[in-house]
Amino acid sequence: MSITSDLLRGHTDTIILAGLFTGDSYGYEINKAIQQKTNGRYELKEATLYSAFRRLEEAGDISSYWGDETTGARRRYYTITETGRETYTRLMAEWKSAKAMIDSLIELEEKKNG
Amino acid sequence: MSITSDLLRGHTDTIILAGLFTGDSYGYEINKAIQQKTNGRYELKEATLYSAFRRLEEAGDISSYWGDETTGARRRYYTITETGRETYTRLMAEWKSAKAMIDSLIELEEKKNG
DNA sequence: AAATATACCTTGACAGGCGAGGTATATGGT
DNA sequence: ACCATATACCTCGCCTGTCAAGGTATATTT
Numbered sequence: 001m002s003i004t005s006d007l008l009r010g011h012t013d014t015i016i017l018a019g020l021f022t023g024d025s026y027g028y029e030i031n032k033a034i035q036q037k038t039n040g041r042y043e044l045k046e047a048t049l050y051s052a053f054r055r056l057e058e059a060g061d062i063s064s065y066w067g068d069e070t071t072g073a074r075r076r077y078y079t080i081t082e083t084g085r086e087t088y089t090r091l092m093a094e095w096k097s098a099k100a101m102i103d104s105l106i107e108l109e110e111k112k113n114g
Numbered sequence: 115m116s117i118t119s120d121l122l123r124g125h126t127d128t129i130i131l132a133g134l135f136t137g138d139s140y141g142y143e144i145n146k147a148i149q150q151k152t153n154g155r156y157e158l159k160e161a162t163l164y165s166a167f168r169r170l171e172e173a174g175d176i177s178s179y180w181g182d183e184t185t186g187a188r189r190r191y192y193t194i195t196e197t198g199r200e201t202y203t204r205l206m207a208e209w210k211s212a213k214a215m216i217d218s219l220i221e222l223e224e225k226k227n228g
Numbered sequence: 229a230a231a232t233a234t235a236c237c238t239t240g241a242c243a244g245g246c247g248a249g250g251t252a253t254a255t256g257g258t
Numbered sequence: 259a260c261c262a263t264a265t266a267c268c269t270c271g272c273c274t275g276t277c278a279a280g281g282t283a284t285a286t287t288t
Contacts, residue, residue, distance in 0.1 A: 106125065
């Protein structure tokens, strides 16, 4: 397992929902976008990516359809649903509170003098 | 699984090392401190806590000894090692970079106009 | 012909978290 | 005397997300 993977764990769904928020996309493209945004420091492994799609579709957060490519490899496009937008909002809020919580738990406390 | 548990996953070791950084402590006390710091919003489950101790001791990040309580339940105290301090420093740095990375991946991008 | 890029998918294993259960000592209430 | 509660430790086995490894297919470049 790579260095950051344990810390990124649990954010996969949020990352995907964020990627779909402003428009439909497909797995390969979403992953390329992630690599670009992180300057190649992070990518979703394919198995992780596609199992996340399954999970999200089962939960009703996204829906999918086959693209009508006449050339090249076929693409399965994903759309974020209204439920998915709500999930995204909730996950964002949870992240903000988790972030503060983690910071307070792992930073060393100043010793209170006097 | 509780709401935040997936987001906290992977931080257990760092939290424990932070708790031991300024002095020896034992499982029950460390967990109480976590509950206090988070105003009861978070706690390490016992199974999680003790399996983390095993992991950290095996890795050489902490060492342990039995307290000499003459009354009450026995306590196993843990000490952070020099290796553990280095691990803590590394995990903190990783957290800072992961935090920035996650933020950039899950926040919605402003549409660039013109 | 072979390598590379695009694009999807499945299987099986691993690791961390955790529910459930167990052990033991001390205190306070009835 | 009995019970609940708090303190304090431990183990077993399951669940879930991640991922290495493998597979399929089309199109382009060398």
